[in-house]
Amino acid sequence: MKTKILLAAATAGVMFAGSVLASTLDDVRARGKLNCIINTGLAGFAAPDDKGKWTGFDVDFCRAVAAATLGDADKVNYTTATGKTRFTKLAAGEGEILSRNTTWTFSRDVDLSQTFVGVSYYDGQGFMVPKALGVKSAKGLDGASVCIQTGTTTELNLAEFFAGNGMKYNPVPIETNAEAQELYKAGRCDVYTTDASGLYATMSSFDNPADHMVLPEIVSKEPLGPVVRHGDDQWADIVAWTLKAMMAGEELGITSANVKSLAGKDNKNKEINRLLGKDPLQGISKLGLSADWAVNIIGQVGNYEEVFEKNLGMSTPLKIARGMNQLYRDGGLFYIPPIK
Amino acid sequence: MSFLSYIWRNEKSREIIVQIFVLLCIGWFLSWLISNVDANFKALGKDISFEFLFIPAGYDINQYLIDYNNRDSHLRAGIVGLLNTGLVAVFGIILATVLGISLGIIRLSKNWLASKIAYWYIEFTRNVPILLHILLWHGIIINTLPHPRKALNLGDVTFLSNRGFYIPKPLTENGIELVYLFLVIAIIFSVLFFKYAKKKQDLTGIQYPVFWINFSVLILLPLIAFFISGMPISLEIPALKGFNFRGGMHMSPELAALTFALGIYTAAFIAEIVRAGILAVDKGQREAAESIGLKPSKVMKLVILPQARRVIIPPLTSQYLNLTKNSSLAIAIGYMDLVATLGGISLNQTGREMETMVIVMLIYLSVSLSISAFMNWYNNKVKLVGR
Numbered sequence: 051m052k053t054k055i056l057l058a059a060a061t062a063g064v065m066f067a068g069s070v071l072a073s074t075l076d077d078v079r080a081r082g083k084l085n086c087i088i089n090t091g092l093a094g095f096a097a098p099d100d101k102g103k104w105t106g107f108d109v110d111f112c113r114a115v116a117a118a119t120l121g122d123a124d125k126v127n128y129t130t131a132t133g134k135t136r137f138t139k140l141a142a143g144e145g146e147i148l149s150r151n152t153t154w155t156f157s158r159d160v161d162l163s164q165t166f167v168g169v170s171y172y173d174g175q176g177f178m179v180p181k182a183l184g185v186k187s188a189k190g191l192d193g194a195s196v197c198i199q200t201g202t203t204t205e206l207n208l209a210e211f212f213a214g215n216g217m218k219y220n221p222v223p224i225e226t227n228a229e230a231q232e233l234y235k236a237g238r239c240d241v242y243t244t245d246a247s248g249l250y251a252t253m254s255s256f257d258n259p260a261d262h263m264v265l266p267e268i269v270s271k272e273p274l275g276p277v278v279r280h281g282d283d284q285w286a287d288i289v290a291w292t293l294k295a296m297m298a299g300e301e302l303g304i305t306s307a308n309v310k311s312l313a314g315k316d317n318k319n320k321e322i323n324r325l326l327g328k329d330p331l332q333g334i335s336k337l338g339l340s341a342d343w344a345v346n347i348i349g350q351v352g353n354y355e356e357v358f359e360k361n362l363g364m365s366t367p368l369k370i371a372r373g374m375n376q377l378y379r380d381g382g383l384f385y386i387p388p389i390k
Numbered sequence: 391m392s393f394l395s396y397i398w399r400n401e402k403s404r405e406i407i408v409q410i411f412v413l414l415c416i417g418w419f420l421s422w423l424i425s426n427v428d429a430n431f432k433a434l435g436k437d438i439s440f441e442f443l444f445i446p447a448g449y450d451i452n453q454y455l456i457d458y459n460n461r462d463s464h465l466r467a468g469i470v471g472l473l474n475t476g477l478v479a480v481f482g483i484i485l486a487t488v489l490g491i492s493l494g495i496i497r498l499s500k501n502w503l504a505s506k507i508a509y510w511y512i513e514f515t516r517n518v519p520i521l522l523h524i525l526l527w528h529g530i531i532i533n534t535l536p537h538p539r540k541a542l543n544l545g546d547v548t549f550l551s552n553r554g555f556y557i558p559k560p561l562t563e564n565g566i567e568l569v570y571l572f573l574v575i576a577i578i579f580s581v582l583f584f585k586y587a588k589k590k591q592d593l594t595g596i597q598y599p600v601f602w603i604n605f606s607v608l609i610l611l612p613l614i615a616f617f618i619s620g621m622p623i624s625l626e627i628p629a630l631k632g633f634n635f636r637g638g639m640h641m642s643p644e645l646a647a648l649t650f651a652l653g654i655y656t657a658a659f660i661a662e663i664v665r666a667g668i669l670a671v672d673k674g675q676r677e678a679a680e681s682i683g684l685k686p687s688k689v690m691k692l693v694i695l696p697q698a699r700r701v702i703i704p705p706l707t708s709q710y711l712n713l714t715k716n717s718s719l720a721i722a723i724g725y726m727d728l729v730a731t732l733g734g735i736s737l738n739q740t741g742r743e744m745e746t747m748v749i750v751m752l753i754y755l756s757v758s759l760s761i762s763a764f765m766n767w768y769n770n771k772v773k774l775v776g777r
Contacts, residue, residue, distance in 0.1 A: 134738050141434055162741040163435040183633075193632040195553060200724075200735055205449035209460040212450075220553075220634065221450045222644075223724045223735070233724075236532045237552055238643065240633045280435055 074146050074278075074285035075119060075338045083125045086112035087145035090130040092227055093251040094361050094368045095151055104128050107361040108149040111170060111276060111293070114351040115147060118292045118343045123350035132226055133199060137162055140279060147289055148277040151245065153203045163280040167290035170275045172374040172383055174268035175207045176246035178253060181263050183240060188267035192217040197230050197239035204244055207270040227252060245272050247362070247370060254367035288337055295344045297386045298325055299353030301377055306352045313345045325389045354384070427744070442740040443468075449735050451726045453642060464736045471731030472753060478648045478727065479714040485653025486713060490660025495690070497665050508661065516658035520716050523655050528647035528723040535643075538634050547627050549635060554642040556628035556635045565619035572615035573608075580604040644725035648717065656713045663705045667698035699772050707765035711758050718754070728753060 078084050088108050089096040096106040113123035131139045131150060137158070140148045151173070152158075154166040177188050177196075185191060188211070198204050200223040212219050222239050224230040231252055234242040242249065246268060253259045276293065278286050299305070302322050304312055313326040323329035327341030334341060351357060362370045376382025397403045431438065447467040450460050455473040458466060497508040515523075532552045536542065541551035549556045587598045616623065628638030671694050679693040680686075720727040721734060733750040737743055 134734060137738075137741055138743050141436075158741070191633075193634055193636070195634060200730070200738070205735055206739070209448060209450050213460065219450070221452050223452075223726060223730060225721065225724075233532065237537045238532045281433075 073338075074282045075288065078119055078146055082120065083127050084112065084116040084120065084147070085127045085129060085145040086115070087129045087131050087136060087139050087148045087150055088112065089150045090132055090226055090228075092151065092248060093255050094366060094370075095247070095251060096128075096130075096149075105361070107171070107357060108151060110351050110357045110361065111149045112147060114296060114347045114357075115289055115292050117346040117350045118295070118339055119288060121340070121342075121346050123346070134225070137164065137277075140164065140277060143279075146278065146285065151247065151274045152277055153245075154273045154275055155203060158277075165278050165280050165286045166275055167278060167286050168275050168293045169273040169383075170293055171247065171273075173245040173247050173272035173274050175204055175243060175270040175272060176249050176268050177265040178234075178242045178249040178262055179240060179265060181261055185240075185265070188265045188269065189215060189217075191219065191241060193219065194240040195220040195222055195238065197222045197224055197234050197242045199224055199227055199230050199244050199248075203270070203272070208243055211269040231255070245274070247274075247368075250362075250368045250370050254369075259367075284336075284338060288339065291337070292347060294386050294389075295325065295347050296351070296354040296357065297377065297384050298389055299344070299348045300355040301379075301386060304348050304353060306349055306356060309345055309348045313342070321389050331389065431744075438745060439742075440745055442736075442742050442745070445740075447736060448739065451731060453645065453726060464732065464740065467736060468728065468732030468749070471726055471728040474725065474731075475714070475717055475720075475727040475729075475757075478645060478652065478717050478720065478725065481645075481649040482652035482656065482713050482717065483710055485649060486656035486660055486709070489653060489657035490709075491664050493657060493661035494664025494668070497661060498668060512658045512661050515655055516662075518655075520651065520655050521719055521722060523651035524647060524719055524722055527650045528643060531643040531647055538630060541630070541635070547625070549628055549630075551635070552643060553634055554640050555646060556638045556640055558625040558627050559637070559639045561624050561626050563622040563624060565622035568619040569612050569615045569622065572611045576608045576611040579607055579611075583607075642725070644720070644723050647723060648720055648725050652713050652716055655716075656709055659709050659712075660706060663702055663709065664698070666705075667700075667702035668694055670701045671697045696772075700769075703765060703769045703772065707762060707769075710761055710765065714757060714761065715754060 072080075086109075088104065088106075091097050092106070094106055095108045096104060099105050109128070112126045112128070116126045117123040129139065129145050131148075136148055136150055136152065139145060141162075141164075148164075151171070152166075153173075154169065158164060159166050177191065179185050191212075196208065196219050198208060198221055205221070205223070208219075208221070222233065224233060227244070227248065230242060230244075233239055235256070242252070244252075246264060249264050253262050253264070256262060276289055278289055298321075299309075302319065302325065304322065304326070309326065312322055313328060316328060317323050320329060324331045325344045327334075327343070327345060331341070334343070352360065358372065358375065359365065362368050364371070372380070372382060374383045376384065378385040397407070443465040444463050446461050447464045448460050449467070451458055451467060451470050451474075453474055454470045455477065456466075456470060458470045493508045493512065496504050497512065499505050499508075535550055535552040538549075538551040538553050541549040541556075543549055547558050583598075583604060584600055587600045591597055626637045628635040628640070630636075675693055675697065676689060679689040684692065717727060718729045721730050724730070728750060733746055737746040740746070
């Protein structure tokens with residue numbers, strides 16, 4: 051009996067003994083694989099394809115970091131997390147990056163000791179209803195049953211939106227997107243609310259997407275982006291600049307198709323040369339990356355536009371317009387610091 | 391040397407030495423665990439703090455037994471969740487006990503069909519995991535019952551829909567005090583009459599129909615008061631307004647599914663416990679009771695069950711505890727119990743995993759220990775008194 055207790059306690063002890071002192075980059079290189087925490091399943095962002103391979107916008111970002119650090123975009127182990135478990139998993143070291151449509155908020159950044167390295171997708175919380183309900187505006191939802199995916203900022207936005215408009219509602223909290231869909235389809239709720247991107251993703255997986263609509267009101271700001279643990283600035287910089295390199299790729303006209311030829315010649319735009327390693331980019335060795343890091347990212351994964359269009363754009367079932375998620379010169383919010 | 395070897399050879403002192411050693415090992419290990427948690431928290435830049443309990447929770451809860459809105463604190467949200475856990479546990483325990491005892495007795499019935507039906511019910515139910523029961527019941531309710539706009543209408547006062555069950559809610563008006571007063575009088579009378587009848591029977595053997603007399607008094611007296619004071623109770627009838635029914639009393643599909651699943655699942659175990667308890671009573675007891683001319687129902691009530699109770703209560707306690715702990719699976723269908731509020735949304739909003747989990751664990755522990763203490767007290771009351 052006593053040995054049993056000791057064994058149980060020892061197992062518990064091992065669970066807690068997770069922290070390590072070596073740098074994150076060294077860990078990843080030593081392992082030869084990047085551990086990436088993604089969604090349990092959200093079409094367009096992280097979902098397994100028919101061969102069981104993870105694909106999607108968030109998955110491609112994991113691949114980009116693997117390409118930058120290991121030179122091979124396929125060297126990624128994926129760990130899934132629900133809205134509730136994601137920060138715990140990141141803190142416990144189950145992954146080096148949390149790339150799971152996570153909203154950047156003050157308390158998550160500061161109080162939970164995590165680092166948000168940038169915004170990969172500007173989103174906002176919306177409402178989806180069946181067209182048959184006859185509701186045209188979220189202001190007409192007084193008294194409705196609302197399915198919410200728990201463990202997100204969604205609950206707070208929802209409470210504030212309904213209270214702010216003097217309306218009542220009946221919250222139905224659900225753990226994962228898949229279960230929430232089932233309840234919404236069965237008519238347990240009148241409305242399903244989550245980030246608008248998630249609504250489009252969910253709708254695209256329905257048998258009759260045309261029977262449902264997303265209401266025009268967007269009730270919150272949801273800047274989504276990758277998260278890393280606090281305390282390793284080198285790693286945070288690597289992840290941040292991987293994202294920026296993808297956006298710079300779009301800005302400079304570098305695509306997965308032309309990156310090899312651009313990298314091989316002396317370009318007129320010296321920024322292309324610096325990004326692709328033709329001209330020296332000061333400090334890249336401090337980051338611990340090789341000169342061809344951006345070539346690997348764009349060549350193996352693509353620039354931001356390619357990744358967006360492949361996973362979320364008009365040619366996909368999700369049909370999400372670029373909207374705010376464009377470069378500033380096209381009317382969006384992405385303004386990349388100069389690569390010099 | 392000889393003293394030390396004496397201590398070691400002496401059985402009693404050796405036992406004590408070994409126990410001290412084991413205790414030290416466990417203590418050292420626990421302190422190592424705690425310091426490890428502490429060190430890792432420091433490395434992550436986190437601290438242990440319970441201040442989050444007093445900041446506004448910010449989220450809404452769809453079922454609350456005490457007043458709650460999203461400006462209340464995380465602590466209050468946790469209490470609301472705890473009361474929801476308590477509610478489903480009480481409903482579940484009542485259903486499981488009634489169903490379990492009936493099934494246990496039916497299982498022993500001489501009627502072949504009744505006994506077999508109970509047998510298959512028990513074998514099927516207790517061999518399917520509880521989570522599947524919960525999902526099944528929830529699925530049945532939300533997929534087979536109609537939308538509120540086409541709700542099943544029972545006499546224009548009760549409605550069944552996939553958003554839950556709606557029944558009229560009694561509202562009290564002026565003059566209700568008289569009804570309460572008469573109810574209290576009726577209860578006092580019933581208790582006194584019960585004692586009187588028992589004494590009378592002990593002395594003379596004359597039996598009064600105690601149950602029927604008390605039952606009538608308990609119903610009739612308040613009813614008379616109700617009419618005298620001008621019917622001071624009105625019913626609030628649920629009505630479809632907008633998307634859902636408003637007014638009346640509402641039982642959500644999640645609460646209903648959990649109650650059914652927990653009650654029906656645990657009933658199967660209770661049935662087996664009851665059966666074991668009844669079989670543990672020597673068959674001579676039954677024969678003796680029958681030989682003095684008691685009716686079968688009296689044999690069961692007066693002779694068998696009181697003796698079986700001693701065997702039944704300890705395992706029954708553990709079933710009640712299981713049911714209460716299993717109610718934490720509520721999270722699978724979105725019932726807002728303690729785990730879903732304090733251990734779920736509050737955890738996520740504040741990021742205090744360690745603190746919320748420790749609180750939730752301590753609460754479950756104290757709830758379980760309270761049930762256990764109550765059942766132990768009851769067990770002591772009914773156990774065989776040695777003379």
